[in-house]
Amino acid sequence: MAERVEQEEIFSQVLRAGRRTYFFDVRATKADDYYLTVTESKKFTHDDGSFHYQKHKIYLYKEDFRDFQEMLGKATDYILNEKGSEVISERHQKDFKKEETTSDNNKSAENFTNVSFDDI
Numbered sequence: 001m002a003e004r005v006e007q008e009e010i011f012s013q014v015l016r017a018g019r020r021t022y023f024f025d026v027r028a029t030k031a032d033d034y035y036l037t038v039t040e041s042k043k044f045t046h047d048d049g050s051f052h053y054q055k056h057k058i059y060l061y062k063e064d065f066r067d068f069q070e071m072l073g074k075a076t077d078y079i080l081n082e083k084g085s086e087v088i089s090e091r092h093q094k095d096f097k098k099e100e101t102t103s104d105n106n107k108s109a110e111n112f113t114n115v116s117f118d119d120i
Contacts (some may be wrong), residue, residue, distance in 0.1 A: 005059070022038065024036065025039070037060070038060065039054045039057045041053050
């Protein structure tokens with residue numbers, strides 16, 4: 001059993017992204033071929049302070065790598081081209097505070113009277 005655990009822990013990377021954590025793990029099949037697991041782990045906190053993690057996992061085998069990479073690239077390019085890279089979901093969080101824009105400052109300046117020093 002210990003031998004199998006060593007075989008499964010071939011390569012691993014972690015991406016922390018707010019409440020989500022993504023694990024990219026290279027594992028071995030029984031035939032000693034490699035595949036990739038991508039796990040999304042999301043932390044949920046209960047009202048009493050306790051928490052649990054919800055996990056979703058996909059298994060990706062090397063015969064699918066090229067197509068997967070191509071489709072992922074097309075999908076991410078589409079999103080960035082259509083919506084840009086701004087993260088708008090932050091607006092929906094409870095503590096979001098909208099920053100004042102410079103155009104609002106210009107509007108308030110228009111209400112002032114233009115005075116020439118020669119008039120004083």
